[in-house]
Amino acid sequence: MSDHQPGPVTLLDVATEAGVSMATASRAFNGSTRKVHEDLRLRVLAAASKLNYTANTQAQAMARGRTNVVGLVVHDIADPYFSSIAAGVMQAAMEHQLLVTVGSTMRRPERELDYLASLRGQRSRAAILSGSRVDKPELMEALNKEIHAFERSGGRVVVIGQQRLPVDTIEIQNRGGAKALATELIALGYRRFAILAGPRTLLTARDRFQGFQEAVSKARLPEPVIVNDEFTRDGGYGAMITVLDLKKRVDAVFAVNDVMAVGAMAACRDRGLRLPTDMALAGFDDIETLRDVDPALTTVRLPLADVGATAVELVVTADGPEPRRRRIKGEVIVRASTPRRS
């Protein structure tokens, strides 16, 4: 290895080593095939491999005017819902030679704006916003403006969640899934429900809550007990405690996601309730890591890795400016946590 020079190996080094011009060296890598003589091409490739050359992505990006970076923005990467989506995104990105940068907003929706600006600074090819929208007009307006700026700088935006913005959207059928789940629980014989709803403003939580309630109303059953809390394990725990403290009669509890459901399970156990005998419980998402809790959780399965992959697919197939839409359905999975009621 002749690594006399300090610093990174550049295209010029490779060209010199191969005895050709930079242009030829450049073409050898990404030229529209057989535009460069095979022997020269091989010489360049050999030189590159000898020097262990890797093109400077930044410089390529500048010269080309675009990158292969896609930014993924999540609320919390440690939450299995988002890490599952992220896994799908990364898998698909790999197949398309794209790089993924991940930003975690720590559940502060306003930080999404900062990330988007940062992605714009990187001239990212696309931004995938996987966190649920929040129902705050001023935030939506700011986001809309930033999305506009992002697109103007040449990037594409994909939103996972609700169709509230004029961009490519992957619509997760939260409302429909929750409705189907409620219908199923009713068929199993449950009548008196409690809903551990997430934060009031989080659309995903709200859609699930409303879908569930809709089915309950339609069946002319008693109004469910509703408790709002964080969209996390601790939120589920707290909400469940609140429900129990109300001392109302409840047959079954619907937590608007699995993570909350697991928190609710812990709360029940801490209060001496046996599951599913004393209380039935259902969640939403079918998080893989949580499939082994006991009793196994009835839930609505979402193909989260596919959601991520679909987002990337939208990115790479983007052409016109018209927003496209993909629908993701949930599938009700009945397990031991909601046995048929005798």
Next chain:
Amino acid sequence: MSDHQPGPVTLLDVATEAGVSMATASRAFNGSTRKVHEDLRLRVLAAASKLNYTANTQAQAMARGRTNVVGLVVHDIADPYFSSIAAGVMQAAMEHQLLVTVGSTMRRPERELDYLASLRGQRSRAAILSGSRVDKPELMEALNKEIHAFERSGGRVVVIGQQRLPVDTIEIQNRGGAKALATELIALGYRRFAILAGPRTLLTARDRFQGFQEAVSKARLPEPVIVNDEFTRDGGYGAMITVLDLKKRVDAVFAVNDVMAVGAMAACRDRGLRLPTDMALAGFDDIETLRDVDPALTTVRLPLADVGATAVELVVTADGPEPRRRRIKGEVIVRASTPRRS
């Protein structure tokens, strides 16, 4: 808003709008304070905000010769072990104005090399390798070479796992933790163990396995039953089934991580065993999402978010070429899955 021009807003646009030179505009943003008159500075800032300007990171990187991107390479972002570390990395990165790009190797160690090359292409400020090392000399050699190239291009490498390479390392005390866990289990009255070991070549798995076994040997107890399998939930399930099929007497099972332990729990249930009555079970990591399984899992707690944060700290405090070392201790947490044996 006067957005007549198509395409991204550049520094020149801002400078023109503010009626100053590019140099001044540039300095207004990152000049070493009060080098530029306050009124001019304000004019520039106002113009920037009016045009919604965001500096092109790629161009900055080229001009400066370095970036604020740190690359994080994980085996599988959907695995809570890695997503917890990732969360720590992102949190700390945010505080230091760093961007994080994440690559998932899908548990194929050789893909680490590709990612490292890709990060070198990006001229990343640093690469954090969070996957455990694998005991394969040819891979280690290739990795060593790539790390060398990466450092030569100006980047810093931090490895989370074992001190096997001449780079900054966060050493997780797998061996010591497992040993302490075994000691604790022995004190609780367990005598006949099975170890659900991970893949033979994965150092993290091996260290935990060996640490546990060491304590058992030292106590002159019967040789544990050992089954190697994948480092995943399904691996734990399969290994547990194998153990049960051996029909040997076993009091307690040590799965080398929590995810495997949960798989083992499922296997026990499927075979009609009650936990912890018929079988005691312990894991490693203390994954947050799994803290609510029933019976609660005895394990070794690792401060995974801190691990990620420490990695970033090593990145930002890097100066000399001497590799530094940080030690992370595990803390044995005894829970219901391993009750005192009567």
Next chain:
DNA sequence: TTGTACGCGTTATCAG
């Protein structure tokens, strides 16, 4: 087919 030279958006150097 190959080489020359310019441009991408910023920072940094050097005059004014």
Next chain:
DNA sequence: CTGATAACGCGTACAA
């Protein structure tokens, strides 16, 4: 303190 202008590494019209 401010303004030209030369890098930075690469892609690509354009010329040879």
